């Protein structure tokens with residue numbers, strides 16, 4: 001019985017990780033300029049593929065992604081969302 005329960009738990013845990021849900025909010029370290037908040041839930045209305053090209057999976061964050069390929073690039077293009085350094089980076 002105990003073994004069966006452990007096996008069942010393992011199956012449920014695996015299924016959970018295979019369909020990982022997004023957090024409502026993420027926060028990045030952001031280096032010397034301070035932390036950057038990313039409210040994922042507020043962005044989903046834009047359409048998943050705007051950011052998740054080639055499938056829904058984790059997007060590794062770094063300065064180039066934050067500025068040049070994703071976050072700031074889109075805010076500038078849409079003239080919406082924070083665009084000044086201190087609008088994104090908070091100490």
Ligand code: HEC
Pocket residue numbers: 020021022023026040043044045046047048049050051052056057058059060061
């Ligand atoms: C504005 C860009 C953007 C949009 C739009 C967006 N996402 Fe994301 N999503 C991200 C980023 C960036 C991450 C990575 C967060 C992290 O872990 O640092 C992420 C993470 C995720 C994760 C977690 C992946 C993992 O394994 O950690 C899931 C699931 C997800 N998004 C699903 C969706 C779905 C479904 C939609 C559409 C309804 C969507 N996202 C729309 C940017 C976006």
Ligand code: HEC
Pocket residue numbers: 036037038039042043046050051066070071072074075078080081082088
């Ligand atoms: C595809 C376009 C797009 C991308 C990519 C994108 N954003 Fe945005 N973001 C927006 C838009 C549009 C708004 C304005 C939403 C509104 O005013 O209703 C916004 C608003 C925000 C806000 C303000 C939310 C609030 O409460 O008013 C923050 C913070 C933010 N974005 C951070 C980020 C970060 C960090 C990333 C990268 C991980 C990112 N965004 C990527 C389009 C984008």
Ligand code: HEC
Pocket residue numbers: 028029030031032033036061062063065066067071072075082083084085086087088089
């Ligand atoms: C749209 C939001 C946004 C704006 C506006 C923005 N940044 Fe960033 N910045 C980010 C994100 C996201 C990262 C990646 C954070 C991480 O990987 O921890 C980043 C990374 C950085 C880093 C590197 C941190 C490291 O250690 O790698 C520095 C420095 C930085 N930004 C400075 C600035 C300056 C200066 C400005 C204004 C000219 C600015 N940022 C404007 C979102 C933004």
